[in-house]
Structures are given as structure tokens and as C-alpha cells.
Amino acid sequence: MTLPIESVLPELAKAFPAARVVIEAPPGAGKSTQLPLFLLQQGIADDGLIVMLQPRRVAALNIAHYLAKQLGEPVGEQVGYTVRGDSKRSKATKLLIITEGVLVRWLQDDPELSGIGTLIFDEFHERNLHSDLSLALVIDALPLRPDLNLLIMSATLPAENLKLWLENYCDQVQVLRSEGRSYPVEYHYRPASHVTQWLAELPKVVVEAFAAAEKGVLVFLPGVYEIQKIATELSQRMPPGTIILPLHGRIPLQQQRQVLKASDEKRIILATNIAETSLTLDGIDVVVDSGRERRAQYLPQYGLSQLTTQRIAKASATQRAGRAGRQQAGQCFRLWARSDEHGFADYAPPDVATQDLSALVLDVLRWGSEVSQLAWFSQPDPGHCAAATDFLASTGLIRQGQLTAKARQLESGGFDPRILLVADAAKMLKNEQQAAMARVLATLEEPQTSIKTADLSERTQQHYQQRNQAPLWQQRWRYWLNHFGLKEAAETAEASAEGLAVALLQGYPDRVAKYDVSRCDFQLACGGRVSGDSSRLKQPAWAIIFDVTFHEQDTIGRSRCLLPVDDAQALLKEAGIPLQTLQTAEWVGEQQQLRQITRTQLGSLVLSQTTNSGQVSNEQKAEAFCLWLRDKGLDKLNWSQRAKQLQRRVYWLQQAGELSAYDMSDAGLLNSLERWTAPYWTNFRSLKQLQQWDPYEALCYFFDYSELQRLNSACPEWWQTPTERKVFINYLDDPPRVEVKLQEMFGVSESPKIIDNRQVVTVDLLSPAGRLLQRTNDLASFWQNAYADVRKEMRGRYPKHPWPEDPLNATATFKTKRQQ
Structure with missing residues (x-):
């Protein structure tokens, strides 16, 4: 049966040796089956082993068995496979199907990929971590292997985009496109x-x-x-x-x-x-x-x-x-x-762009490079890289951006660094503890949904008892037994995790959690909160939580696997996990007195806390005030009208493009509290004094003299009427507004303006009794259109006050006719 991919195979053959080819072929074209068989049977890639990478284990196994069947051979002869924990190949193997994590390990051990002549990245569009990492490492190693044939196959990613990117690192990149084989x-x-x-x-x-x-x-x-x-x-x-x-x-x-x-x-x-x-x-x-x-x-x-x-x-x-x-x-x-x-x-x-990059960052450092220096089709998320670097540093795997001796002893190639750290720590345990740890590690690597308990010890025991029905778990268990140099334990052996917590902490120091009785959940050292084990009537006071997920819109995570511990502090000390000792000043008790607090913390988790009797320094006091305000909000201060006005005056001047270096919003002021408030708080002794404090003077000192002068000139606090009376400009309105009796505006043809006549000020024209007659930001239009009706209605109500027919040629006044 002819497959669509066959139409491009002759052209593909011409690209060898040192082929650099991107192949775009929809599902059903035969790229995963017919193409590798063509290379094998035609002898086109006889300069070394043909290796085809698959993103999934089940696909790798299926393809290997299918190709071997086409040759009339059992898998392991000309066609073999290597996936995590399983391999079938022989001296006769010429075509090997592997998962991408395997290639990462090979590259770390042998960057030249000795004995390999052709690499085929199949289903590259799936874009998992190993595919992007292994391709980045291969491209970095290409100068060592200019003869290596590199094929990248994708069903959906546009081949032209891949070609343009690849041309930055390779010469003579070709694109071959095949139609798919599908029915309507x-x-x-x-x-x-x-x-x-x-x-x-x-x-x-x-x-x-x-x-x-x-x-x-x-x-x-x-x-x-x-x-x-x-x-x-x-x-x-x-x-x-x-x-x-x-x-x-x-x-x-x-x-x-x-x-x-x-x-x-x-x-x-x-x-x-x-x-x-x-x-x-x-x-x-x-x-x-x-x-x-x-x-x-x-x-x-x-x-x-x-x-x-x-x-x-x-x-x-x-x-x-x-x-x-x-x-x-x-x-x-x-x-x-x-x-x-x-x-x-x-x-x-x-x-x-979406996953934990700890293993990737570790592998890149082990490669001898940095993430930013490698060739990525999509750049790894910088925030995720930074978080991965912080984690690796906190667990002693990197120091000043370089791998430590501890990291170099660990296995390479896509393993979760947490698992590697635990396995490394377990080398110091006795044989019986290592046997138990082999089961625990298998449980952490291969969770099984049919086991409902969240307790790690119970999960491990149930996994062990059901191992014959759980091939993946059994495979990982045997791997770790071999890792520790142990034989399979007797079937009656218990899989207790007792005594293993110290080793487990090496990989999960940030997963120590303390149960909060008032909230009925756990506080994690890494900062999140998670629910407890729903199968327990009473939650443990302390636990190490391994498997946590946050579902959509959930602020509380869900713990699916945890290990209760008795004394977390003693355990952390035994494990050598560094703790922080922080001293702060906080408001305590009903009287809200300021006291020194000493806390021992692991990340966000408070392990112990004591209240000291020592005197609080001015720096600690300022810090305590700032913490309280950031928690309660700026409205807890005694904001005068002038202070509120000042904040808005700055806002209006910033709208005109000036004083943009200052953030006078509530959020901005809270972020910079220490800079503009601390000098004014040195004599404060209580929260009551703080709450009575007007921030106006402190806000003025946000600016230098010339800036304050400019603010007062462009956005003055007052506007002077023609009667030389000052009226308050309300900057809290949008736009700013003044209130003035109508008679005081006689002779004024235009609305008041601020900021070099760029911003009109709204005018509230008041009756002699101070009631609103008209609100306008176009005074000329008011005199021309609305004034006649206002005059008609008001002259009978307020006959003692002037209501001239021609207000623009009348004299502004706040007096009655008799007073004039």
C-alpha cells in the first residue's frame, strides 16, 4: 500500500549525508513508520545508528513493534527501542526508537553521540520539555558532529517557521512537505x-x-x-x-x-x-x-x-x-x-512556557551552559527559570550559577531533581531503610489513582502489595533497588517510610507544612496553602506534602500525598536544612503595644515565635508602622482635605506629562512608605498617634523646591475671583471644580483654567443663598444662552442682588445693591 510520505522520500535521500531537513506531514502520511524503514532498507543512513525520538513511551513501543513486524523480525533485532526503565536492542540493531529523555542522558554522557548517524525528532509539535531541551543540546553539539543527519518531523507546526529558525544554526536546511492519508x-x-x-x-x-x-x-x-x-x-x-x-x-x-x-x-x-x-x-x-x-x-x-x-x-x-x-x-x-x-x-x-523547569535548568548547567545561551525554538519562561534556579540553590545543587560537587554526583537526563536529591541522601541509610526507600521513590514517581489514601506510608504499602497489577510502579521499584545495589526483598517485607523523613527532606524542604487548626488547612514553607488528608479525622500537626495540585480558581491546593511528622524542627535540624531567624517589631495584644518578635522560619512557614522584652528601635518601629499600613490601607491615616487635594493636584499635573517620576497613587505611596514617612514617626509610640497623623507635610517633601513651586503654580489650591476673593479648587472632582456666587463672575467671559490654560475648571454658579444655579465648564456659553432664564427666575426671589441684562459688562460683586 502506497503512503503519501513516499512521494518525498527520493528527495530526502538526496539530502544525505549531513542532512538538515524539516518534514511537514499530517497524521496518516506514514512519516513515523514508512520513512525510518526507507532509510533502513535503502542503506541511506548506513553511517551509524538511526535514532528516532518519540514524545510518549507507548508510542515508542508500538512503533518499534510495528516496524519490526514489517521486517518479519522480533523487536530487538534490526529495530529496537529504549525507553525509561526498558530497552530491547542488540548488536544487530540499526534503527532505535527512544523517548526524548533518553537522548538527554546520552548527550550528557557523550556530546558527540558516537555511533549515531541519524537523529529523527518525530511529533515535534507536541513540544514537551525533553524535545525542546534535547534539540537545543543537539544543535549546540553539531559543530562536533557536522556529519550528523538531523530530521525534524511535525504534523501541525509550520515547517517554514522551523526552517527559518534552524537556519540560524545550520547550513542548507530543506523543507519537505507531504500530504496526509485520510478519508473524508x-x-x-x-x-x-x-x-x-x-x-x-x-x-x-x-x-x-x-x-x-x-x-x-x-x-x-x-x-x-x-x-x-x-x-x-x-x-x-x-x-x-x-x-x-x-x-x-x-x-x-x-x-x-x-x-x-x-x-x-x-x-x-x-x-x-x-x-x-x-x-x-x-x-x-x-x-x-x-x-x-x-x-x-x-x-x-x-x-x-x-x-x-x-x-x-x-x-x-x-x-x-x-x-x-x-x-x-x-x-x-x-x-x-x-x-x-x-x-x-x-x-x-x-x-x-508552562512547566517547572528545575530539571531543564539542572541539565543545561550540567551541559556546561546557561539557558540563555542555548538555541531554543521557544524561549523558556524567564520567571520559571528564576524559580528553578532558586530551588536548585536552596537545595545545594548550584552556587553562584555553577553546579556544586553534590550536583555532579547526581544522575543526569531529565530526572526530577527532587527525586535525585532523595535518592542521593538515601545512600547513607542502612540496607533495610534503602529497601523501603526504593518503594517510596517508586510511589513518588508513579502515582496510581486507584489508591485513595494520601498517607505516603500507606500508599507505598498498597503499591507494594498490588505490584503485580502495577507494572510501571514495579518497574520503578526494581530500578531503585538496583540503584541501591539491593535484591528484591521478600514479599512479606513492610514498605514503611518510618525513619526516611530526613532523606525525603533533602528533595522536599519547601514542602514542609504546619496544620492551622483555625483555618483547617496546611501552611506550606513554599508559601501556598493546601487542604489536609480527607481520610483522616485528625490532621497531623506537621507533614511533608509531596503531591499538590491547585485547580482552577482554587486558592487552597489539594494534597494527594503527605507524610506526617512529629517534630518538624528537630527533623529539619537533623536533615541540615537551613532556617531563617528574623526579628521584627509588631503590634500585639489588646492594647496593640509594639513588641520585638523573633521568629524561626523555613520560607513562609513559621516554626517558632517568641516575644522579647527589649526596646524597639526607630527602624523596627517604622517597619512595624509600614507593615500595619500595608495591611490596613492608607485610609487609616488622618487625611486632611489639603493632603487629599495634594495627591490629586499631582495627579492632574501628571496627566499633562509632568512629575511623571513620582507615583502618588495609593499603591505607589504604600510601596514607598519608608522613604516619605519614617522621618515623621520617630516620636510615635502607638497606633493611635499614627492614625491621628496628617500626611500632608510629608507628601510635600516628595518634591524638591522647584517641583513644589511648579505644582503650586500649575495646580494652585485656590482661584481668585474678580472680587479678589480666593475660592477653593476641588481637585477631587473630574475635572476640578470651584464654587462661586454668580454675581462674582460678572465680567468674566471665559471659564477658569489651570496648568498653563490647558485644563478647564468647572464652575458651580451659586445663588446669593449659596444654592447651585448652574454647573458649567463653558462660561461664555452660559452667559449667552442660559443666563437670561436664570435671571428671570432669580431676580424676583433675590431682588436685593443685582441681575443686570448685560452681565459681561457689569461689575463683579458679592454685595447687595444697597451695599454697593
Whole structure:
């Protein structure tokens, strides 16, 4: 059977050796299967091993088995694979399918990639951390290997963009484009009655899709929770015996591969976006797309991730729909309106923009470079890099931007630095403790949703007891046993984490948490707050919290795995975790007296606190006042009218482009409290004195003499009437406003102005009794149009006061006719 990719293979062959090729080919073109077989069988890449990178383990295994089958061989002969914790290859292997994290480790050990002749980055559009990092390292190493063949394949990213970027680092970059192999797909739009009701209304769409399907239905859902919920709903709606299968990254690889195999029976597969690319699902002719995916957004201020359920990108929607037309004409049911697609992003953001970058920063430093010095198709988020650097420094892995001896001893290549730190600390433990730690590390690496307890010790024990049903966990457990040089322990051995807390703290010092009884949640050292273990009636006073997620709009995170500890301070001391001792002055007790407070802290977590009897210094007192005001707000001060006016006068002059160097907003004043207030507080002894203080004089000293003179000239406090009486300008209004009796404005043809006649001042014209007659910012228009009516009404009510027919030629006065 001819595949579309075959049309570009002759041109590809001409690019060898030292090929630099970007290949754009939609799903179904055969780029993951036919292209590597072509290179292998035609001997085009005989100058070394052909290595093809896959972003997902299940895809790597499936492709390796498929290619080996095409050659009539078992996997491990000419075609092999290497994924984390599993490898099948031999001396005869010429084509190796690997995951990208494997390549990072190879590069760290051998930057020249000895023995490798061709690198193929498949499904580069998925943009995970390892793909971007490994490509950046490969490009950095290319001067050492000018003969290396480099192919980058993508289903959705525009090849021209990749080519232009790659040309900054390589010569003779080519682009090859292939059509996809797909059948027509008919689209049906089924928007939910309300945006929040999509999950409740999805089962009826699946039922409709199943009725329309000839072979099977693939349903795309955001995550495991939704898969389980929809599976339960469908088991009640569908005929008995209907096959409903989950497909997500947490089920064992063997089970995933079984789901991917063809079946003679009509079935429903409920999948995350693991099924978008790479994997060929046989027997699918209808897709139901929820239009949503779950992504983790790293929160650098906490060192934690927030899980968000969001709309997919247009590229993902195209990929998903294409699954229905891979083998025959199909249909796609979409849970949104066609008009909604205008709001979809073109592509999902890359992981370097949204994920924790600790492992990436560590690997880049181990490479001997800095993040800013490498070639990135998308630059890693600077804030995430800074947070990663802070974490690595706090755990002793880097110092002054360089790797420490401790970091150089750790394994390389994509491992979570936290796990590496714990494993390194565990080397000092006794054998039985290391055996227990092997199970704990496997539990931290491979969480399993079927185990509901949040207690790490209990989770570890249950994992161990169910290890034969959890291949991924068992694989990681055996890896760590081997790491510690241990054999498999007897099946009756307990997986207790007792005594392991000191080692665990080396990787999770910022996850120490203290339970707050008043709030019924934990305060984390890293700054966030998380709920406790809902399975416990009584929460532990202290805990190390490992698995934390923040869901959308949640200010309190959810803890899914924790280890209770008895005495956190003693444990931290034993673990050698550095603590901070801070001394401040704060208001305490009912009398709100200022006292010195000494706190021992780990990040945001207060471990202990004592009140001292020593005298409070002026600096501490000023700091305490500032802290109190920042908490309570500037309105707690005794703002005089002049002080409020001064703040607004500056605002109006800034609107004209002057004094822009000063931020006199409430937020700006709070940020700079120490600079403009402290000299005035030296004699204060209480909060009452502070609250009685008028900030007017202090605000004046924000400016030098010439600036204050300019402010008084451009935005004066008063305006002088023709009768030489000063009237107050109210700058709190927008625009500024004066109040003046109408008779005092006789002869004035234009409205008052400030700021070099650039800003009109509104005039409130008052009756002789001080009541408002007219508000105007166009005095000339008032005299010409409205005055006659005002005069007609007022002259009878106030006959003792002048109401001339020609006000512009009358004399301004505040007197009665008799007084004049």
C-alpha cells in the first residue's frame, strides 16, 4: 500500500549525508513508520545508528513493534527501542526508537553521540520539555558532529517557521512537505446548553455517536476523572456488554497497547490527548471531541502546579478529528459551536512556557551552559527559570550559577531533581531503610489513582502489595533497588517510610507544612496553602506534602500525598536544612503595644515565635508602622482635605506629562512608605498617634523646591475671583471644580483654567443663598444662552442682588445693591 510520505522520500535521500531537513506531514502520511524503514532498507543512513525520538513511551513501543513486524523480525533485532526503565536492542540493531529523555542522558554522557548517524525528532509539535531541551543540546553539539543527519518531523507546526529558525544554526536546511492519508470526515457540532454543562451532556452525544459508528468511537476527555465519570454514565446508558475502555498515561503500557489493537467488536475508547498523535487506533470511525484538555500551569511563586481544564488549540482539534478518517470515511462530533472556533488558539503553548523547569535548568548547567545561551525554538519562561534556579540553590545543587560537587554526583537526563536529591541522601541509610526507600521513590514517581489514601506510608504499602497489577510502579521499584545495589526483598517485607523523613527532606524542604487548626488547612514553607488528608479525622500537626495540585480558581491546593511528622524542627535540624531567624517589631495584644518578635522560619512557614522584652528601635518601629499600613490601607491615616487635594493636584499635573517620576497613587505611596514617612514617626509610640497623623507635610517633601513651586503654580489650591476673593479648587472632582456666587463672575467671559490654560475648571454658579444655579465648564456659553432664564427666575426671589441684562459688562460683586 502506497503512503503519501513516499512521494518525498527520493528527495530526502538526496539530502544525505549531513542532512538538515524539516518534514511537514499530517497524521496518516506514514512519516513515523514508512520513512525510518526507507532509510533502513535503502542503506541511506548506513553511517551509524538511526535514532528516532518519540514524545510518549507507548508510542515508542508500538512503533518499534510495528516496524519490526514489517521486517518479519522480533523487536530487538534490526529495530529496537529504549525507553525509561526498558530497552530491547542488540548488536544487530540499526534503527532505535527512544523517548526524548533518553537522548538527554546520552548527550550528557557523550556530546558527540558516537555511533549515531541519524537523529529523527518525530511529533515535534507536541513540544514537551525533553524535545525542546534535547534539540537545543543537539544543535549546540553539531559543530562536533557536522556529519550528523538531523530530521525534524511535525504534523501541525509550520515547517517554514522551523526552517527559518534552524537556519540560524545550520547550513542548507530543506523543507519537505507531504500530504496526509485520510478519508473524508463529516462534522457535527453539539454545543452544551451552558458552558459548565458539557460533561453532564457529553454521554448523550457519545450514545448518538455510537449509533452512527460502524466500528468504534474514540472520545477525547481532559483527564482521568472525566474518563471514570463518563465510563460510569455510559455503563448505565449503553446496552449490556458494550465495551468501554480507558486510555491514559496512568494505565500500564501493556494495557495501553491492548486498547490500541484492532477489535472485531464495536467499542468505545475514552482517552486523554495521549491518543492525538503517534498512536494508530484500529477500528475507529467516529470521534467525540469534548474540546478540552487538562494542562498543568507551573506557579513559580509556590513551586507548585495548577491544573486547568481549558479549550484545546485548533491544531489539536484537527488532530483529534483526523482519527476518525485514518482508515475509512468517518464522523466527528464536537461539543462546541462552529462559531466558538474563532476563539481557539492556533497551537498549544510549549512546555518550556508552562512547566517547572528545575530539571531543564539542572541539565543545561550540567551541559556546561546557561539557558540563555542555548538555541531554543521557544524561549523558556524567564520567571520559571528564576524559580528553578532558586530551588536548585536552596537545595545545594548550584552556587553562584555553577553546579556544586553534590550536583555532579547526581544522575543526569531529565530526572526530577527532587527525586535525585532523595535518592542521593538515601545512600547513607542502612540496607533495610534503602529497601523501603526504593518503594517510596517508586510511589513518588508513579502515582496510581486507584489508591485513595494520601498517607505516603500507606500508599507505598498498597503499591507494594498490588505490584503485580502495577507494572510501571514495579518497574520503578526494581530500578531503585538496583540503584541501591539491593535484591528484591521478600514479599512479606513492610514498605514503611518510618525513619526516611530526613532523606525525603533533602528533595522536599519547601514542602514542609504546619496544620492551622483555625483555618483547617496546611501552611506550606513554599508559601501556598493546601487542604489536609480527607481520610483522616485528625490532621497531623506537621507533614511533608509531596503531591499538590491547585485547580482552577482554587486558592487552597489539594494534597494527594503527605507524610506526617512529629517534630518538624528537630527533623529539619537533623536533615541540615537551613532556617531563617528574623526579628521584627509588631503590634500585639489588646492594647496593640509594639513588641520585638523573633521568629524561626523555613520560607513562609513559621516554626517558632517568641516575644522579647527589649526596646524597639526607630527602624523596627517604622517597619512595624509600614507593615500595619500595608495591611490596613492608607485610609487609616488622618487625611486632611489639603493632603487629599495634594495627591490629586499631582495627579492632574501628571496627566499633562509632568512629575511623571513620582507615583502618588495609593499603591505607589504604600510601596514607598519608608522613604516619605519614617522621618515623621520617630516620636510615635502607638497606633493611635499614627492614625491621628496628617500626611500632608510629608507628601510635600516628595518634591524638591522647584517641583513644589511648579505644582503650586500649575495646580494652585485656590482661584481668585474678580472680587479678589480666593475660592477653593476641588481637585477631587473630574475635572476640578470651584464654587462661586454668580454675581462674582460678572465680567468674566471665559471659564477658569489651570496648568498653563490647558485644563478647564468647572464652575458651580451659586445663588446669593449659596444654592447651585448652574454647573458649567463653558462660561461664555452660559452667559449667552442660559443666563437670561436664570435671571428671570432669580431676580424676583433675590431682588436685593443685582441681575443686570448685560452681565459681561457689569461689575463683579458679592454685595447687595444697597451695599454697593
